[in-house]
Amino acid sequence: MIRERAYPVEPWHVREVRLDMDVLAQSESVFALSNGHVGLRGNLDEGEPHGLPGTYLNSFYELRPLPYAEAGFGFPESGQTIVNVTNGKLIRLLVDDEPLDVRYGELLSHERVLDLRAGTLHRELHWRSPAGREVKVRSTRLVSFTQRSVAMINYEVEAVDGPIRLILQSELVANETLPAQSRDPRVAAVLESPLQAEEELTTDDGGLLIHRTKVSGLRVAAAMAHDVHGPERTTIESEGYEDWVRTTVGCVLKPGQTLRVVKYLTYGWSSRRSLPALRDQVGAAEAAARLDGWDGLRREQREYLDEFWDAADVRVEGDPEVQQAVRFGLFHVLQAGARAERRPISAKGLTGPGYDGHAFWDTEMFVLPVLTYTQPSAARDALYWRHSTLAQAHERARTLNLEGAAFPWRTIDGPESSAYWPAGTAAFHIAADVADALRRYLLVTGDDTLEQEIGLELLVETARLWRSLGHHDRNGQFHIDGVTGPDEYTAVKDDNIYTNLMAQRNLLTAADCAMRRRDQAFDLGVSEEEAAAWRDAANAMHVPYDEDLDVHAQVEGFTRLQEWDFEHTPPEKYPLLLHYPYFDLYRKQVIKQADLVLAMHWRGDAFTGEQKVRNFLYYERRTVRDSSLSACTQAVMAAEVGHPELAHRYLREAALMDLHDLSENTRDGVHMASLAGAWMALVAGFGGLRDHDGTLSFSPRLSSRLSRLEFSLQWRSMHLRVDVRPHQTTYSLRHAGPDAVLELRHHGETIRVTRDQPVTVPVPPAHPSGPAPEQPPGRAPLLHLPEHAT
Numbered sequence: 107m108i109r110e111r112a113y114p115v116e117p118w119h120v121r122e123v124r125l126d127m128d129v130l131a132q133s134e135s136v137f138a139l140s141n142g143h144v145g146l147r148g149n150l151d152e153g154e155p156h157g158l159p160g161t162y163l164n165s166f167y168e169l170r171p172l173p174y175a176e177a178g179f180g181f182p183e184s185g186q187t188i189v190n191v192t193n194g195k196l197i198r199l200l201v202d203d204e205p206l207d208v209r210y211g212e213l214l215s216h217e218r219v220l221d222l223r224a225g226t227l228h229r230e231l232h233w234r235s236p237a238g239r240e241v242k243v244r245s246t247r248l249v250s251f252t253q254r255s256v257a258m259i260n261y262e263v264e265a266v267d268g269p270i271r272l273i274l275q276s277e278l279v280a281n282e283t284l285p286a287q288s289r290d291p292r293v294a295a296v297l298e299s300p301l302q303a304e305e306e307l308t309t310d311d312g313g314l315l316i317h318r319t320k321v322s323g324l325r326v327a328a329a330m331a332h333d334v335h336g337p338e339r340t341t342i343e344s345e346g347y348e349d350w351v352r353t354t355v356g357c358v359l360k361p362g363q364t365l366r367v368v369k370y371l372t373y374g375w376s377s378r379r380s381l382p383a384l385r386d387q388v389g390a391a392e393a394a395a396r397l398d399g400w401d402g403l404r405r406e407q408r409e410y411l412d413e414f415w416d417a418a419d420v421r422v423e424g425d426p427e428v429q430q431a432v433r434f435g436l437f438h439v440l441q442a443g444a445r446a447e448r449r450p451i452s453a454k455g456l457t458g459p460g461y462d463g464h465a466f467w468d469t470e471m472f473v474l475p476v477l478t479y480t481q482p483s484a485a486r487d488a489l490y491w492r493h494s495t496l497a498q499a500h501e502r503a504r505t506l507n508l509e510g511a512a513f514p515w516r517t518i519d520g521p522e523s524s525a526y527w528p529a530g531t532a533a534f535h536i537a538a539d540v541a542d543a544l545r546r547y548l549l550v551t552g553d554d555t556l557e558q559e560i561g562l563e564l565l566v567e568t569a570r571l572w573r574s575l576g577h578h579d580r581n582g583q584f585h586i587d588g589v590t591g592p593d594e595y596t597a598v599k600d601d602n603i604y605t606n607l608m609a610q611r612n613l614l615t616a617a618d619c620a621m622r623r624r625d626q627a628f629d630l631g632v633s634e635e636e637a638a639a640w641r642d643a644a645n646a647m648h649v650p651y652d653e654d655l656d657v658h659a660q661v662e663g664f665t666r667l668q669e670w671d672f673e674h675t676p677p678e679k680y681p682l683l684l685h686y687p688y689f690d691l692y693r694k695q696v697i698k699q700a701d702l703v704l705a706m707h708w709r710g711d712a713f714t715g716e717q718k719v720r721n722f723l724y725y726e727r728r729t730v731r732d733s734s735l736s737a738c739t740q741a742v743m744a745a746e747v748g749h750p751e752l753a754h755r756y757l758r759e760a761a762l763m764d765l766h767d768l769s770e771n772t773r774d775g776v777h778m779a780s781l782a783g784a785w786m787a788l789v790a791g792f793g794g795l796r797d798h799d800g801t802l803s804f805s806p807r808l809s810s811r812l813s814r815l816e817f818s819l820q821w822r823s824m825h826l827r828v829d830v831r832p833h834q835t836t837y838s839l840r841h842a843g844p845d846a847v848l849e850l851r852h853h854g855e856t857i858r859v860t861r862d863q864p865v866t867v868p869v870p871p872a873h874p875s876g877p878a879p880e881q882p883p884g885r886a887p888l889l890h891l892p893e894h895a896t
Contacts, residue, residue: 131157145456188463313351435781458775510570738783
């Protein structure tokens with residue numbers, strides 16, 4: 107884990123005040139920069155030491171075999187893995203023939219700062235070589251939000267104690283040697299040197315490499331150029347080979363003199379464009395970057411983020427760690443989606459190779475709600491990406507003998523990439539998740555164009571899936587059998603409540619949209635009879651309930667299953683999936699992550715308040731949180747059912763997941779859903795945001811540790827600001843027309859907010875919370891973390 111105080115608590119920065127080699131890989135994920143198209147892990151400029159090198163382009167992947175002990179009909183035959191593309195971050199430095207390597211000589215000081223408002227990673231170090239020569243290095247790195255293909259590094263070296271001869275080597279390197287990521291030798295063979303050289307070109311101040319993947323056939327181009335500012339007689343030359351290009355800068359610095367090199371990096375890839383076209387693309391991107399220069403791009407970056415934070419910032423008073431963490435999370439969520447432009451938002455964004463770079467349902471149910479309310483253009487693009495994979499979803503449904511579209515559990519560009527069908531193929535809820543993300547986006551933005559272009563078709567094809575997957579029993583009830591809900595420890599069961607309730611809303615939304623757009627629906631083959639069948643299925647949807655225990659059953663029969671022996675499960679046996687067979691997990695009452703509790707969040711309109719209280723208490727005792735997706739949902743529902751202090755502890759767990767490496771796997775990339783979940787824990791938990799029936803609704807109530815929570819939402823063309831204090835809440839409109847009126851509900855009462863008239867209303871006293879929820883032994887969320895580790 108990352109040791110305490112590795113990152114001092116600051117509202118707008120993540121600052122590393124010392125270089126800890128034991129957590130180098132984790133810090134590389136934390137300090138990763140991306141714009142949704144290009145992603146650079148936060149490796150040191152010199153390239154070594156490193157934990158895990160990584161440069162990624164969204165959707166640039168290689169195909170690999172999927173291992174099966176025993177294959178079956180309909181099993182996916184190959185998977186997709188994100189590729190570490192050409193590394194342009196490398197800037198090696200030799201000081202009087204001594205390579206600057208922080209493991210040698212003496213590192214007198216070292217600091218890195220991720221600036222959340224500037225969108226840059228800044229580094230300063232003071233190093234004494236083994237020969238006793240001292241230099242100071244300052245570097246600032248950015249991946250541009252305004253120029254999609256561009257990254258830049260401003261690198262400065264200052265002589266400290268005497269004249270020194272400097273040799274700076276700036277490189278592009280393909281097919282870097284990486285730590286092993288798979289135990290399967292077939293997979294390892296595919297991912298070892300996955301790029302095949304096609305072209306190398308050098309110029310006076312840079313160069314270019316073009317490669318192609320061996321199996322997937324994707325072509326990538328990477329180019330670099332340099333502006334060099336040094337003393338007289340500074341030299342510059344370039345050389346290149348098929349897997350690397352190097353530009354060498356040489357000079358002699360006197361004490362106090364500085365060598366400054368601005369490195370321009372441009373990337374492009376395509377499955378269709380020719381080699382000359384791709385070469386020209388990165389050349390044009392380089393020309394555009396040099397036109398603005400370092401100062402211009404840095405200014406554009408700040409202006410872009412100023413606009414984002416104005417619309418999206420969350421202000422927290424009372425917990426400085428959460429304040430820092432929620433902004434860190436929003437920054438990474440923005441980085442994952444801002445310029446993805448109809449490409450997926452993966453579970454790790456572009457911060458690491460975790461999950462092979464795949465996108466899951468996390469995108470629709472955790473990341474897109476945040477982007478829909480804060481950066482709706484990015485949510486729009488993510489929905490267009492899902493629609494672009496509709497042909498593969500149709501094909502997958504046909505393979506499974508179903509109608510409509512069966513979206514994949516995990517993928518990069520559409521095909522199912524999961525070799526484990528109980529968690530993959532059987533997790534059909536992804537269809538309803540896509541439909542719900544679409545429904546919410548349309549509700550918040552009123553984007554008729556998207557509804558017409560892709561929205562109706564997505565709703566129709568997901569509704570058709572549910573109608574063919576489910577069935578009416580002899581009593582007329584509608585069942586969806588043999589599926590896996592969000593909880594992967596309860597797999598291939600009948601009538602998962604989350605799946606059924608989300609499918610219910612999917613069916614009703616599709617029917618409403620089809621009747622509203624009758625002509626377009628007719629072109630898709632939708633008849634009034636088919637829409638009526640969707641409504642019939644939705645209205646007859648079975649929702650399991652245990653009358654004896656007076657709680658809902660997560661799946662049919664869940665509450666009669668054998669209880670898991672938590673008392674005799676030692677702490678070192680978590681996560682359970684790594685120490686117990688799935689057979690044992692599947693047949694007992696043990697929950698990996700919020701499932702029924704997640705249903706109560708997103709379909710809260712289907713439960714009474716009393717049911718939510720009883721259900722939360724029951725499932726809290728059985729949820730072990732072996733997934734980073736769980737804590738934020740438990741925070742939301744703990745706040746709703748009257749346990750704000752527990753909600754605050756879950757909030758901290760979600761928010762600090764990566765800054766404290768709580769799951770001990772941040773090295774593989776940040777947990778995008780948990781980072782987005784911190785926003786949800788605050789806004790939907792303590793802010794009480796809901797949008798069940800098409801109306802904005804808030805039920806704000808703070809924990810005792812919070813003295814203020816302020817956040818903004820975009821609603822149609824307006825920006826709503828919500829300022830929550832312990833005893834009152836103020837709603838105000840910004841960026842709205844003079845006649846703008848927003849009607850919303852506050853603790854069940856309707857209020858009207860205008861641009862000129864903010865509304866302040868009291869927060870009603872909390873109802874008695876009842877008995878304190880209990881977690882499985884040893885699985886309670888931590889509020890205060892041990893001094894020696896976090």
